[in-house]
Amino acid sequence: MLQRPRGTRDFLPDEMERRRAVEANLREKATRWGYREVCTPEFEELELFTIRSGAGIIGEMYVFEDKGGRKMALRPEITAPVLRMFVSEAKVLPKPLRWYYFADCFRYERPQKGRYRQFWQFGVELIGADTPRSDAEAILLADDLLRAAGIPCDLHVGHLAPMKHLLQGLELGAQAKAMAFLDKRDFDGLTPFLAGIGRDDLVPRLRDLAHARTLDELFAVTGEIPEKKRIGEIVEILDKNSLVYTLDFGIARGLDYYTGMVFEGFAPNLGAENQVLGGGAYRLAHLFGGDDVPSCGFAIGFDRLMVSLGEVKADRKVRVAICTTEEGRIRGFEVAKAFRDRGICAELDLLDRNLGAQMAHAAKAADFAVILGQREVATGTVTLKDLQSGEQKVTPLDTAVAEVAARVPR
Ligand code: HAM
16 A cells, blocks of 8 residues: 655544634634735745755755756745745835745654644744834734634743854854754753853853843843843833743744744643744845845744644534435435535435435434435425434425524524
8 A cells, every 4th residue: 555755644524624723713813913825836946945044954855856957945934935925026015014824844854743744834924024013013923823723832932132142252153053052952062062162151151041031130141232122122012912921032943044033832732842833033035136124923833733732623514414215316416506505515415325324324424414205306395304303394495495504603
Protein backbone atom coordinates (compact mmCIF):
# COMPACT_ATOMS: atom_id res chain seq x y z
CA MET A 1 0.00 0.00 0.00
CA LEU A 2 1.25 3.49 -0.79
CA GLN A 3 1.84 5.70 2.24
CA ARG A 4 1.38 9.43 2.52
CA PRO A 5 4.63 11.41 2.80
CA ARG A 6 6.27 11.57 6.22
CA GLY A 7 5.19 14.54 8.30
CA THR A 8 1.92 15.04 6.41
CA ARG A 9 -1.61 14.16 7.45
CA ASP A 10 -4.91 13.17 5.87
CA PHE A 11 -8.07 14.76 7.23
CA LEU A 12 -11.35 12.85 7.27
CA PRO A 13 -14.67 14.78 7.10
CA ASP A 14 -15.20 15.00 10.91
CA GLU A 15 -11.75 16.53 11.32
CA MET A 16 -12.23 18.88 8.36
CA GLU A 17 -15.51 20.12 9.84
CA ARG A 18 -13.76 20.81 13.15
CA ARG A 19 -10.94 22.62 11.39
CA ARG A 20 -13.28 24.67 9.21
CA ALA A 21 -15.35 25.73 12.23
CA VAL A 22 -12.26 27.05 14.04
CA GLU A 23 -10.94 28.64 10.85
CA ALA A 24 -14.29 30.44 10.35
CA ASN A 25 -14.02 31.94 13.86
CA LEU A 26 -10.49 33.19 13.15
CA ARG A 27 -11.49 34.72 9.81
CA GLU A 28 -14.53 36.39 11.34
CA LYS A 29 -12.48 37.90 14.14
CA ALA A 30 -9.63 39.12 11.88
CA THR A 31 -12.22 40.69 9.57
CA ARG A 32 -13.70 42.66 12.48
CA TRP A 33 -10.28 44.20 13.11
CA GLY A 34 -10.22 45.36 9.48
CA TYR A 35 -7.88 42.66 8.11
CA ARG A 36 -8.56 41.33 4.58
CA GLU A 37 -7.44 38.03 3.13
CA VAL A 38 -4.54 37.65 0.72
CA CYS A 39 -3.12 34.60 -1.03
CA THR A 40 0.33 33.93 -2.47
CA PRO A 41 1.81 30.96 -4.39
CA GLU A 42 2.73 27.74 -2.59
CA PHE A 43 6.20 27.91 -4.14
CA GLU A 44 8.51 30.83 -4.68
CA GLU A 45 12.01 31.46 -5.93
CA LEU A 46 14.40 30.07 -3.35
CA GLU A 47 16.15 33.41 -3.04
CA LEU A 48 13.06 34.95 -1.44
CA PHE A 49 13.77 32.90 1.67
CA THR A 50 17.58 32.89 1.61
CA ILE A 51 18.06 36.61 0.92
CA ARG A 52 17.60 37.42 4.61
CA SER A 53 18.47 34.15 6.31
CA GLY A 54 21.36 32.93 4.16
CA ALA A 55 21.87 29.50 2.62
CA GLY A 56 21.72 27.91 6.08
CA ILE A 57 17.96 27.57 5.97
CA ILE A 58 17.99 25.50 2.76
CA GLY A 59 18.33 22.36 4.92
CA GLU A 60 14.98 23.18 6.53
CA MET A 61 13.13 23.67 3.26
CA TYR A 62 11.69 21.73 0.36
CA VAL A 63 13.90 23.00 -2.43
CA PHE A 64 13.74 21.90 -6.06
CA GLU A 65 14.79 22.88 -9.52
CA ASP A 66 11.98 23.38 -12.00
CA LYS A 67 12.15 22.26 -15.63
CA GLY A 68 13.58 25.63 -16.60
CA GLY A 69 16.49 25.13 -14.17
CA ARG A 70 15.17 27.74 -11.69
CA LYS A 71 15.79 27.12 -7.99
CA MET A 72 12.44 27.06 -6.20
CA ALA A 73 11.21 26.36 -2.68
CA LEU A 74 7.89 25.39 -1.14
CA ARG A 75 7.10 28.27 1.21
CA PRO A 76 8.32 27.56 4.77
CA GLU A 77 6.39 30.59 6.00
CA ILE A 78 4.24 33.31 4.48
CA THR A 79 5.62 36.64 5.72
CA ALA A 80 8.34 36.88 3.04
CA PRO A 81 5.89 35.96 0.21
CA VAL A 82 3.36 38.53 1.47
CA LEU A 83 6.00 41.26 1.59
CA ARG A 84 7.23 40.25 -1.87
CA MET A 85 3.65 40.62 -3.07
CA PHE A 86 3.33 43.95 -1.30
CA VAL A 87 6.39 45.31 -3.10
CA SER A 88 5.36 44.01 -6.52
CA GLU A 89 1.60 44.60 -6.39
CA ALA A 90 0.54 46.91 -3.63
CA LYS A 91 3.18 49.38 -2.54
CA VAL A 92 1.07 52.35 -3.66
CA LEU A 93 -2.01 51.33 -1.66
CA PRO A 94 -2.87 53.58 1.31
CA LYS A 95 -1.20 52.42 4.50
CA PRO A 96 -1.36 50.76 6.83
CA LEU A 97 -2.36 47.58 5.03
CA ARG A 98 -4.09 45.04 7.20
CA TRP A 99 -3.83 41.59 5.61
CA TYR A 100 -4.43 38.05 6.81
CA TYR A 101 -3.86 34.60 5.33
CA PHE A 102 -4.76 31.03 6.08
CA ALA A 103 -2.52 28.69 4.14
CA ASP A 104 -0.15 25.76 4.31
CA CYS A 105 3.61 25.92 4.77
CA PHE A 106 6.29 23.28 4.28
CA ARG A 107 9.32 22.69 6.45
CA TYR A 108 11.69 19.75 6.26
CA GLU A 109 11.62 18.98 9.98
CA ARG A 110 11.80 15.85 12.10
CA PRO A 111 8.09 15.06 12.50
CA GLN A 112 6.50 14.59 15.90
CA LYS A 113 3.19 15.48 17.54
CA GLY A 114 2.56 19.13 16.73
CA ARG A 115 5.47 19.33 14.31
CA TYR A 116 4.72 18.49 10.71
CA ARG A 117 6.29 18.90 7.30
CA GLN A 118 3.08 20.39 5.94
CA PHE A 119 1.21 22.60 8.37
CA TRP A 120 -1.19 25.51 8.25
CA GLN A 121 -0.73 29.03 9.52
CA PHE A 122 -3.32 31.67 10.21
CA GLY A 123 -1.28 34.83 10.04
CA VAL A 124 -1.64 38.59 9.80
CA GLU A 125 0.68 41.27 8.47
CA LEU A 126 0.22 44.93 9.34
CA ILE A 127 2.27 46.76 6.73
CA GLY A 128 3.34 50.39 6.88
CA ALA A 129 2.86 51.24 10.54
CA ASP A 130 5.57 51.56 13.14
CA THR A 131 4.24 52.86 16.43
CA PRO A 132 3.70 51.41 19.88
CA ARG A 133 0.05 51.17 18.86
CA SER A 134 0.79 48.99 15.82
CA ASP A 135 2.87 46.68 18.02
CA ALA A 136 0.05 46.58 20.57
CA GLU A 137 -2.59 45.97 17.89
CA ALA A 138 -0.76 42.85 16.70
CA ILE A 139 -0.52 41.47 20.24
CA LEU A 140 -4.13 42.28 21.16
CA LEU A 141 -5.40 40.82 17.88
CA ALA A 142 -3.43 37.62 18.50
CA ASP A 143 -5.02 37.35 21.94
CA ASP A 144 -8.48 37.96 20.47
CA LEU A 145 -7.96 35.27 17.82
CA LEU A 146 -6.83 32.69 20.34
CA ARG A 147 -9.89 33.48 22.46
CA ALA A 148 -12.11 33.13 19.39
CA ALA A 149 -10.55 29.73 18.80
CA GLY A 150 -11.23 28.83 22.42
CA ILE A 151 -7.74 27.96 23.61
CA PRO A 152 -6.08 29.28 26.72
CA CYS A 153 -2.63 30.57 25.84
CA ASP A 154 0.28 32.13 27.74
CA LEU A 155 1.42 35.19 25.82
CA HIS A 156 5.04 36.27 26.20
CA VAL A 157 5.89 39.77 24.99
CA GLY A 158 9.39 41.12 24.54
CA HIS A 159 11.58 43.41 22.48
CA LEU A 160 14.90 42.74 20.77
CA ALA A 161 16.49 46.09 21.69
CA PRO A 162 17.54 45.19 25.26
CA MET A 163 19.19 41.94 24.16
CA LYS A 164 20.96 43.64 21.25
CA HIS A 165 22.07 46.42 23.58
CA LEU A 166 23.80 43.92 25.87
CA LEU A 167 25.36 42.08 22.93
CA GLN A 168 26.42 45.17 20.99
CA GLY A 169 30.16 44.61 21.51
CA LEU A 170 30.03 41.25 19.72
CA GLU A 171 30.47 40.81 16.00
CA LEU A 172 27.22 40.00 14.13
CA GLY A 173 27.74 36.24 13.78
CA ALA A 174 28.49 35.89 17.48
CA GLN A 175 25.45 38.04 18.32
CA ALA A 176 23.19 35.76 16.29
CA LYS A 177 24.61 32.67 17.99
CA ALA A 178 24.20 34.16 21.46
CA MET A 179 20.62 35.14 20.62
CA ALA A 180 19.84 31.61 19.47
CA PHE A 181 21.11 30.22 22.81
CA LEU A 182 19.10 32.83 24.71
CA ASP A 183 15.94 32.10 22.74
CA LYS A 184 16.15 28.49 23.95
CA ARG A 185 17.13 29.65 27.47
CA ASP A 186 20.15 27.43 26.92
CA PHE A 187 22.59 28.92 29.43
CA ASP A 188 24.58 25.68 29.46
CA GLY A 189 25.35 26.35 25.81
CA LEU A 190 25.61 30.13 26.07
CA THR A 191 28.15 30.22 28.92
CA PRO A 192 30.94 28.20 27.21
CA PHE A 193 30.20 29.98 23.94
CA LEU A 194 30.71 33.43 25.48
CA ALA A 195 33.70 32.18 27.48
CA GLY A 196 35.21 30.94 24.21
CA ILE A 197 35.13 34.47 22.78
CA GLY A 198 36.31 36.01 26.04
CA ARG A 199 32.95 37.54 26.99
CA ASP A 200 31.67 35.41 29.86
CA ASP A 201 31.25 38.68 31.76
CA LEU A 202 27.97 39.02 29.82
CA VAL A 203 26.41 35.85 31.22
CA PRO A 204 25.01 37.22 34.52
CA ARG A 205 23.43 40.24 32.82
CA LEU A 206 21.93 38.11 30.07
CA ARG A 207 20.56 35.77 32.70
CA ASP A 208 18.98 38.71 34.54
CA LEU A 209 17.59 39.99 31.26
CA ALA A 210 15.92 36.67 30.45
CA HIS A 211 14.43 36.59 33.95
CA ALA A 212 13.22 40.22 34.02
CA ARG A 213 9.43 40.27 34.37
CA THR A 214 8.83 43.99 34.96
CA LEU A 215 10.07 47.13 33.25
CA ASP A 216 11.94 48.10 36.41
CA GLU A 217 13.79 44.77 36.39
CA LEU A 218 14.49 45.18 32.67
CA PHE A 219 15.94 48.69 32.87
CA ALA A 220 17.93 47.76 35.97
CA VAL A 221 19.82 45.37 33.65
CA THR A 222 20.11 47.58 30.56
CA GLY A 223 20.16 51.10 32.00
CA GLU A 224 18.77 53.83 29.72
CA ILE A 225 18.24 52.61 26.16
CA PRO A 226 16.65 54.57 23.28
CA GLU A 227 13.71 52.14 23.06
CA LYS A 228 12.75 52.62 26.73
CA LYS A 229 9.87 54.98 25.94
CA ARG A 230 8.46 52.78 23.19
CA ILE A 231 8.58 49.61 25.26
CA GLY A 232 6.85 51.50 28.09
CA GLU A 233 4.10 52.68 25.76
CA ILE A 234 3.42 49.18 24.40
CA VAL A 235 3.18 47.86 27.95
CA GLU A 236 0.82 50.70 28.93
CA ILE A 237 -1.59 49.87 26.08
CA LEU A 238 -1.55 46.15 26.88
CA ASP A 239 -2.17 46.81 30.57
CA LYS A 240 -4.97 49.31 29.90
CA ASN A 241 -6.62 46.59 27.80
CA SER A 242 -6.33 44.15 30.72
CA LEU A 243 -4.25 41.74 28.67
CA VAL A 244 -2.86 38.85 30.66
CA TYR A 245 0.74 38.28 29.52
CA THR A 246 4.32 37.85 30.66
CA LEU A 247 7.10 40.28 29.85
CA ASP A 248 9.95 38.22 28.45
CA PHE A 249 13.10 39.80 27.07
CA GLY A 250 14.72 36.44 26.42
CA ILE A 251 12.66 36.00 23.23
CA ALA A 252 14.91 36.26 20.17
CA ARG A 253 12.68 34.44 17.58
CA GLY A 254 14.02 31.90 15.11
CA LEU A 255 13.46 33.88 11.91
CA ASP A 256 15.95 36.68 11.52
CA TYR A 257 13.89 39.54 10.08
CA TYR A 258 12.58 40.89 13.38
CA THR A 259 13.68 44.35 14.45
CA GLY A 260 11.75 45.37 17.57
CA MET A 261 8.78 44.05 19.54
CA VAL A 262 8.58 40.23 19.48
CA PHE A 263 6.00 37.93 21.01
CA GLU A 264 5.08 34.28 21.31
CA GLY A 265 2.14 32.28 22.60
CA PHE A 266 2.27 28.92 24.35
CA ALA A 267 -0.55 26.45 24.98
CA PRO A 268 -0.13 25.06 28.48
CA ASN A 269 -1.73 21.73 27.58
CA LEU A 270 0.75 20.87 24.80
CA GLY A 271 4.04 19.01 25.20
CA ALA A 272 7.36 19.91 23.60
CA GLU A 273 5.81 21.66 20.59
CA ASN A 274 3.73 24.08 22.65
CA GLN A 275 4.42 27.31 20.78
CA VAL A 276 1.17 28.07 19.00
CA LEU A 277 2.03 31.55 17.84
CA GLY A 278 4.97 33.78 17.04
CA GLY A 279 5.53 37.20 15.57
CA GLY A 280 6.76 40.72 15.97
CA ALA A 281 7.87 43.90 14.21
CA TYR A 282 10.14 43.39 11.21
CA ARG A 283 11.58 44.86 8.02
CA LEU A 284 11.64 42.92 4.76
CA ALA A 285 10.22 45.12 1.97
CA HIS A 286 13.57 46.83 1.22
CA LEU A 287 15.19 43.44 0.56
CA PHE A 288 12.67 42.76 -2.20
CA GLY A 289 13.23 46.02 -4.06
CA GLY A 290 10.77 48.21 -2.18
CA ASP A 291 11.13 51.08 0.28
CA ASP A 292 12.12 50.23 3.82
CA VAL A 293 8.52 49.89 4.99
CA PRO A 294 8.11 48.82 8.62
CA SER A 295 5.73 45.95 9.32
CA CYS A 296 4.45 43.87 12.14
CA GLY A 297 2.65 40.56 12.22
CA PHE A 298 2.34 37.07 13.59
CA ALA A 299 1.26 33.60 12.62
CA ILE A 300 -0.75 31.08 14.59
CA GLY A 301 0.23 27.44 14.06
CA PHE A 302 -3.24 26.20 13.19
CA ASP A 303 -2.42 22.50 13.64
CA ARG A 304 -1.02 23.04 17.12
CA LEU A 305 -4.08 25.04 17.97
CA MET A 306 -6.27 22.11 16.87
CA VAL A 307 -4.19 19.67 18.98
CA SER A 308 -4.59 22.01 21.94
CA LEU A 309 -8.35 22.22 21.45
CA GLY A 310 -8.68 18.44 21.64
CA GLU A 311 -11.71 16.46 20.62
CA VAL A 312 -14.28 19.26 20.46
CA LYS A 313 -17.06 18.34 18.06
CA ALA A 314 -18.06 20.80 15.35
CA ASP A 315 -21.76 21.66 15.15
CA ARG A 316 -23.17 19.07 12.81
CA LYS A 317 -25.33 20.23 9.93
CA VAL A 318 -28.96 19.07 9.92
CA ARG A 319 -29.13 16.19 7.45
CA VAL A 320 -32.07 14.73 5.61
CA ALA A 321 -31.99 11.21 4.16
CA ILE A 322 -34.40 10.67 1.27
CA CYS A 323 -35.58 7.06 1.51
CA THR A 324 -37.53 5.71 -1.42
CA THR A 325 -39.15 2.61 -2.78
CA GLU A 326 -38.58 1.90 -6.44
CA GLU A 327 -41.55 4.12 -7.37
CA GLY A 328 -40.04 7.12 -5.57
CA ARG A 329 -36.50 7.00 -6.91
CA ILE A 330 -36.92 9.54 -9.69
CA ARG A 331 -39.01 11.96 -7.60
CA GLY A 332 -36.34 11.65 -4.92
CA PHE A 333 -34.08 13.96 -6.94
CA GLU A 334 -36.75 16.68 -7.03
CA VAL A 335 -37.44 16.30 -3.29
CA ALA A 336 -33.73 16.42 -2.41
CA LYS A 337 -33.38 19.59 -4.51
CA ALA A 338 -36.21 21.31 -2.63
CA PHE A 339 -34.32 20.76 0.67
CA ARG A 340 -30.96 21.79 -0.79
CA ASP A 341 -32.49 24.95 -2.23
CA ARG A 342 -33.37 25.91 1.34
CA GLY A 343 -29.78 25.30 2.43
CA ILE A 344 -30.45 21.91 4.01
CA CYS A 345 -28.17 18.94 3.41
CA ALA A 346 -30.13 16.15 1.66
CA GLU A 347 -28.81 12.78 0.48
CA LEU A 348 -30.32 10.14 -1.76
CA ASP A 349 -29.84 6.40 -1.54
CA LEU A 350 -27.72 5.34 -4.51
CA LEU A 351 -27.41 1.64 -3.75
CA ASP A 352 -30.88 0.24 -4.58
CA ARG A 353 -31.35 -0.78 -0.93
CA ASN A 354 -34.82 -1.66 0.28
CA LEU A 355 -36.71 0.87 2.38
CA GLY A 356 -35.89 -0.90 5.66
CA ALA A 357 -32.14 -0.83 4.97
CA GLN A 358 -32.34 2.81 3.91
CA MET A 359 -34.16 3.73 7.14
CA ALA A 360 -31.57 1.86 9.22
CA HIS A 361 -28.81 3.81 7.48
CA ALA A 362 -30.72 7.09 7.93
CA ALA A 363 -31.06 6.46 11.66
CA LYS A 364 -27.25 6.48 11.92
CA ALA A 365 -26.45 9.25 9.47
CA ALA A 366 -29.32 11.76 9.44
CA ASP A 367 -31.71 13.81 11.59
CA PHE A 368 -34.78 13.40 9.38
CA ALA A 369 -35.92 10.77 6.91
CA VAL A 370 -38.16 11.77 4.05
CA ILE A 371 -39.97 8.69 2.79
CA LEU A 372 -41.22 8.43 -0.78
CA GLY A 373 -43.22 5.26 -1.33
CA GLN A 374 -45.98 4.28 -3.70
CA ARG A 375 -48.58 6.20 -1.66
CA GLU A 376 -46.56 9.42 -1.46
CA VAL A 377 -45.77 9.37 -5.17
CA ALA A 378 -49.46 8.82 -5.99
CA THR A 379 -50.65 11.70 -3.76
CA GLY A 380 -47.73 14.12 -4.39
CA THR A 381 -46.85 14.16 -0.67
CA VAL A 382 -43.91 13.03 1.45
CA THR A 383 -43.66 11.31 4.81
CA LEU A 384 -41.39 13.27 7.14
CA LYS A 385 -39.92 11.31 10.03
CA ASP A 386 -38.06 13.00 12.87
CA LEU A 387 -35.39 10.40 13.59
CA GLN A 388 -34.82 11.64 17.12
CA SER A 389 -38.39 11.64 18.41
CA GLY A 390 -39.66 8.95 16.03
CA GLU A 391 -42.67 11.14 15.10
CA GLN A 392 -43.76 11.00 11.52
CA LYS A 393 -46.46 12.53 9.34
CA VAL A 394 -47.59 12.72 5.75
CA THR A 395 -47.36 16.30 4.44
CA PRO A 396 -46.93 18.32 1.25
CA LEU A 397 -43.25 18.72 0.31
CA ASP A 398 -43.25 22.50 1.04
CA THR A 399 -44.43 21.93 4.60
CA ALA A 400 -41.79 19.24 5.20
CA VAL A 401 -39.06 21.58 3.94
CA ALA A 402 -40.34 24.45 6.10
CA GLU A 403 -40.46 22.22 9.18
CA VAL A 404 -36.90 21.00 8.76
CA ALA A 405 -35.71 24.54 7.91
CA ALA A 406 -37.19 25.74 11.21
CA ARG A 407 -34.89 23.29 13.01
CA VAL A 408 -31.67 24.46 11.34
CA PRO A 409 -29.71 26.58 13.83
CA ARG A 410 -29.18 30.13 12.58
P1 HAM B 1 7.14 30.86 13.20
O1 HAM B 1 7.30 31.04 14.68
O2 HAM B 1 8.25 30.21 12.46
O3 HAM B 1 6.83 32.30 12.61
O4 HAM B 1 5.81 30.05 12.91
C1 HAM B 1 4.59 30.46 13.45
C2 HAM B 1 3.90 29.28 14.10
O5 HAM B 1 3.75 28.22 13.15
C3 HAM B 1 4.68 28.65 15.23
O6 HAM B 1 4.49 29.37 16.43
C4 HAM B 1 4.06 27.26 15.29
O7 HAM B 1 2.86 27.28 16.04
C5 HAM B 1 3.73 26.98 13.85
N1 HAM B 1 4.70 26.04 13.27
C6 HAM B 1 5.96 26.31 12.89
N2 HAM B 1 6.55 25.19 12.41
C7 HAM B 1 5.63 24.21 12.48
C8 HAM B 1 5.62 22.81 12.14
N3 HAM B 1 6.67 22.22 11.59
N4 HAM B 1 4.48 22.11 12.37
C9 HAM B 1 3.40 22.70 12.93
N5 HAM B 1 3.36 24.00 13.26
C10 HAM B 1 4.44 24.75 13.04
C11 HAM B 1 6.59 32.55 11.29
O8 HAM B 1 6.40 31.70 10.45
C12 HAM B 1 6.47 34.03 10.97
N6 HAM B 1 6.23 34.16 9.52
C13 HAM B 1 5.38 34.67 11.79
C14 HAM B 1 5.23 36.13 11.48
C15 HAM B 1 4.26 36.69 10.74
N7 HAM B 1 6.05 37.09 11.86
C16 HAM B 1 5.61 38.24 11.38
N8 HAM B 1 4.53 38.01 10.68
